[in-house]
Each structure stands twice: as structure tokens, then as C-alpha cells.
Amino acid sequence: MSMEPYNDAVRRRFENPRHAGDPDARYPAAVIAEVSESDAGCRVRLAAEMDGNEIHRLRFRVFGCPHLIAAAEELCSRFQGKAPQALQDVPVAQLMELLEVPVEKTGRMLLLEDAAHSLARAILAGC
């Protein structure tokens, strides 16, 4: 078993989070969802730049550990170009396996899932 707390997949996304930040001002119809939890003080904000009924780009901001940041980055890259309904089916187990997320951080991954669900609801409510 590795003594390294973060694998390469986490490090790459942590060091170069291409989707971190706020939605582009050119997309005034951007939809934002934010969730937080009090135990570890984590916070996830997802924003969707919409192109018609399609997600043009997802952006994120995360107050949390490297695993959560890497998971948010991966989620944003996976749902680009998809319909908003797809956000209701976040592959949490796959993300945890890819990023080798320790089991005690499962709650943080579920927070990310909650944010995705919340974003999907907000987008669909506005359609």
C-alpha cells in the first residue's frame, strides 16, 4: 500500500484545475449551485455556462481538501457538452476509485454529488 496520500490523478488535477473559477461573463445565463457541510467546513460551488439545452462548460470553486478539488475538476470535465439531466447521475464510486479517495472522505464526495444534483435542478427549473 502506498504511503503517498494523493495519487497522480489527484496531483495533476490539483495542480492544474482547468475548470476552477467563476463562469464567464459572456454567459449571462450561467446557473450556480452551492452546498456546504459543517463538519469539515467543506464548500462546493458549481456553475454551468449553458448553450441552449446543453452545458457548454462547468466551473467550480471548492473549499476543501485536494481529493475534493480533484473530484470537482474531474466532474466538470466529464459533463461538458452534456444535457443537464446527466448531472443527476454523478459516478461517485468511479471518481473515488480514480482518485483513490480514502473512505473517511466519502462524505465530501457526496457533497459534490449534492452540488451536481442541485445544479441540475436549478438548470431544469430555469428551462
Added chain:
Amino acid sequence: MNDKPTPHPVYLDDAATTRLDPLVADVMCACLSEGGTFANPASIHIAGRASHALVERARRQVADLLHTIPRTLIFTSGATESDNLAIAGAAHFRAYRGRHLITMPTEHKAVADCFAALERQGFEVSWLDPDRDGLLAASVLEAAIRKDTQLVSVMHVNNETGVIQDLHAIGECCRRHGVLFHCDAAQSAGKLPIDLSELPVDLLSLTAHKFYGPQGIGALYVADRPECHIQPLMHGGGQERRLRPGTLAVHQIAGFGAAAAIARERQSADLAHVRRLNERLWSGIKAVPGIARNGTRAHTFPGILNVSVTGIEGESLMLALSPLCVASGSACNSQSGESSYVLRALGLDDRLAQSAIRFSFGRFTQESEIDFAIARYIAAVSHLRGIMPALTA
């Protein structure tokens, strides 16, 4: 498997442990090499007597560092054992007189957990909060001492913030009330002047690896007064005045003695060096928005600089700082993921305490390493500010 080369670490974690002084390593290697001094110092044959002489020489060297006499020093495995021996040993020996003890929540786990264990055994412990600077006022201690109080334990230099307690005032207060005073000096011994011929301290713990000596060896000072007697925790041979039985580790003790002798000689120069490094580091990072020093600047050991920054999560900050070797909260606590209990006791909220980074440096730290730390810290905070939401609440 990760085949990327590991980046060269830049070590600024001297409060966790210091690197071994090469001169100390030479002394230890001489013991361990062919023809070295290896025999059991308790043996009365010629090889044993040579070991005994080396042990007593080291005891003298440590005693000289602390301005005490050699027979007041008991060799142990380190400060944790010394703390346990002092606190549990004194509490149990004096239990027939009373079962009230006093300490602070900002103590190292080696002390705090020992008191917690004594609480479970029926002792009553008063945990005195520090002021916002991390200091304990003698008047607060005075008010907490009762007729049945037997022991007060307050550390000299805090391992997270570097805050220096006023041992003289605390010790005088204890003496006035006939209460034993134990001090965990793991962070100060060998680094700050400690004169036990002047200080009203009854029991004092120290360890070699915090001042360029080997890990696994420390000492407990037990004042040469009948009322300072303590009860041993272990039973076996009659070594170390029957307070700490077991065969003495000659090479460790010889290294400890050598480290003490070097520290005595270099203390002023080392102190001036870390003071310069501290100023350089703080000057380099103090302009980072939202940064604050933790602990009073006026009463802080300059080998430690503890800073917090708003809006940044601690675990991510640690990764972003790599390959800088620093501590997040207490080194001994860094696996738990909890924010530092010491910083929370100083009034920091959970998030701010979690963002705390302890830089600690010493004799072998170079200015170029401080400059690397400055650049790395500024870049890490900037990187994370691009990821983390601005705090609105």
C-alpha cells in the same frame, strides 16, 4: 506506480525534530564502531566502567547546559516518557496529600493526555486557559491553586506557536503554595537559556532530538530536594536512581551529551541566526492578504513562526506547499485532520486554525531555504485563492 523523481525537500520543521549535528554523529559512531564503547554501564568490568564513564560525562554535559548538578538528571527515551514519569510519578507519589492537579489545554499531547489519564484514575485536573497571546498569568494560576493541589505542569515554549511562558513567575507561585512545578522544556532546552540554579522548577523534561541530538533519548530533571520525590512508572533494575530502570543506551546518551555541549557553546549564535531567519520569513509573507501570526510576538521563540490565512483550507495548503516540509497544526496531531486544539484555545475559529502553518528552523537552516519558503507560500495561497470561494460568512 509513480516514477516521477521526488522533489528535493526543503526542511523547515525543526520543532518536530532537528537533523543530527555531524559532530554528534561522530561521537555516536565512535561508540558503535569496532573498538567502540558498547558495554553495559552497570557492569563492573573494565569495558562496563568505560561505558559508565561515557554516560557520566554526558550527564555532566547535559547538567552544564541546564546549570544543575549531574545527579538531578534521569535519562529516559525522550520528552514524552519524561513528561509521563514526572506527572504520573508525582501525582501518584503525592496522592495521599491531595488529588488536585493543574495544567493548560495548550500543552503538548504528551502532557495533556497524561493528565487526561490521571483524570480517569480519579484525580481532579484544572485546565487553565491561556490569554489570547497564549500566556498564563501567575494571578490566574494563583487563583486556581487549592489546599489539595499537588502539581502544576506548564510548558516552557509552546510547540505550535513558540510562545514562551514566564517560568519564574509560575514557579514562584507554586513555591509559595508548596506545589510541585513540572515544565515540559522539549522545545526550549538547548535553544534558550535555562538556568535551573535560579529557576523555581522542580521537574523538567527535555529531549535530545529537538537540539541536533539523536532521537530516542531524553532526560528528566528532578530537583535535589526531598519534597520533589516521584514514583517510578517501570520496575526492573536499579538504574537511574531506581526511577527509570533498564540498560542505558550508551551511544544515544553520548550523542545527547555531545549535543548539549555544542548547544551550550552555540546557543547565542543559534538564537541570533533563527531571529534573523524569522524576520526574513515574516517580512517576505506578511503582505499576503488575510495572513496573521499566531501567538504573541513579544514572547515567542524565534525558531517558530506560526501563521494563519483566511479562506484557505489547510490540507490543500500543505499539498500546495510541497516540497516544503512544514507542519500543519502540531506535527504529532497532523494525521488526525482536526484543527489545532492549541490554536483554538487561543481563540482562533476552526477554519483559521485549520489553515495554520508552522514554520520552524534552526542552526542548519539557510537563508536560501527561507527565500524558497516565502516564494512557495505566496504561490500556494495565490493558487488556492483561484480555486476556493471567497468567504462570505
